[in-house]
Amino acid sequence: MTDVAVTAWSLHVPGTCPAAVVPGLAGPGSEVEACSPDRAHELLGRKGLLNKDAATRLALCAVHSALGLRPGQGRAVGPPDPSVAVVASSNLGNVGAVTDVVAMVRDGRRKQISPLAAPGVSGNVLSSAVAIWFGFGGPALMICSGAASGLDAVTAGTRLVRAGRAARVVVVGAEPADEVAAALHGLREPVRDARPPLRQGSACVILEPAGQAPAAPLLTPVPGDPGESAGETAAMDLTAAVGDLYGALGVAQTAVAAAVVGARAGVDRVRLICRDAPDGWRAVDVTARVSGR
Numbered sequence: 197m198t199d200v201a202v203t204a205w206s207l208h209v210p211g212t213c214p215a216a217v218v219p220g221l222a223g224p225g226s227e228v229e230a231c232s233p234d235r236a237h238e239l240l241g242r243k244g245l246l247n248k249d250a251a252t253r254l255a256l257c258a259v260h261s262a263l264g265l266r267p268g269q270g271r272a273v274g275p276p277d278p279s280v281a282v283v284a285s286s287n288l289g290n291v292g293a294v295t296d297v298v299a300m301v302r303d304g305r306r307k308q309i310s311p312l313a314a315p316g317v318s319g320n321v322l323s324s325a326v327a328i329w330f331g332f333g334g335p336a337l338m339i340c341s342g343a344a345s346g347l348d349a350v351t352a353g354t355r356l357v358r359a360g361r362a363a364r365v366v367v368v369g370a371e372p373a374d375e376v377a378a379a380l381h382g383l384r385e386p387v388r389d390a391r392p393p394l395r396q397g398s399a400c401v402i403l404e405p406a407g408q409a410p411a412a413p414l415l416t417p418v419p420g421d422p423g424e425s426a427g428e429t430a431a432m433d434l435t436a437a438v439g440d441l442y443g444a445l446g447v448a449q450t451a452v453a454a455a456v457v458g459a460r461a462g463v464d465r466v467r468l469i470c471r472d473a474p475d476g477w478r479a480v481d482v483t484a485r486v487s488g489r
Contacts, residue, residue, distance in 0.1 A: 199406035200354045200415045202458075202482065203364075205451035206261035208254060209397035209438050217437050218452055231257065233372070233396070241268050244329065247312045251289035252325045254398035255370035259326055262366070262400035276333025281362035284323035285339045285349035285369040287443040288377040288394075293317055295376050326368055334362045339443075342475030345369070346399075346446020347468060350480055351417045353403045363404065369444030370398035381442060384474070395439030399448035411485060413457040415450070418467065418479035446470040446478065453482040 207214045210232040231238050233250035239257050248256070260269075293316040300309050315321055320338040327336045335356060339349040346369045353365040371377065373396035381394040406414060434441065434448055441448050446468065453466040464484040471477030 201406040201412035202454035204402040208258040250372040258398035258400040272331030278333040279363040280332040281334035343472040344478035345443040347478035369447030
């Protein structure tokens with residue numbers, strides 16, 4: 197079975213920087229504060245952002261950074277690359293856009309709905325927007341499975357690599373924190389009891405066959421219920437540091453775990469778990485490379 201490696205990562209949480217989330221983390225961009233969705237043009241350039249919702253803008257920023265592109269570097273040109281797949285995770289990404297359109301229809305204002313708004317209410321707008329923007333022509337999947345959504349997306353990415361469906365998989369998670377999204381998130385039972393409020397943010401990890409990246413950390417889905425206790429997961433629970441990224445949380449924790457393990461700072465293995473009672477669970481291990489593997 198093909199081993200899968202995390203070859204690049206990014207964390208994009210407006211108002212903070214990766215080094216603040218993970219003290220001691222160093223590297224290009226680690227001390228740069230992430231821009232908000234309305235300032236996404238500073239990273240992405242202005243062309244093409246019209247009618248993009250906040251979650252899509254955040255996702256584009258995360259992928260842009262993970263690919264190591266310069267601020268303002270343009271969109272992809274030429275034919276799409278069929279060897280690169282996209283798996284996106286977001287539970288509330290475009291609910292604000294959907295609510296706006298539904299309200300206009302209900303009020304009898306159908307003629308006021310812009311044709312440009314139509315793509316924004318599609319269920320897979322986030323994954324398709326990333327694929328089109330960066331010229332990825334492989335499979336494009338959208339995962340919206342609740343608390344485990346981010347790690348479900350990561351797991352789906354590993355399966356695409358192992359099945360030979362893609363030479364590279366871009367896994368991205370993003371959530372907004374607009375009024376509608378925050379209200380829906382607040383209705384979740386675990387949130388009412390203990391979870392922190394919804395936080396807008398995004399993250400990206402790039403997955404490739406391990407043989408193409410000898411030094412990159414390995415990623416392995418965990419079969420069976422991982423149980424309630426796993427001591428090594430505590431350091432990867434980012435909710436205490438940034439709030440609840442919800443559909444982006446699993447991707448964000450994978451990115452941070454890969455950065456920590458890859459830094460060779462004495463941490464060789466991290467188990468990540470995303471779960472709650474209504475949505476179930478998903479777990480993955482991020483491990484350092486064994487010599488010769």
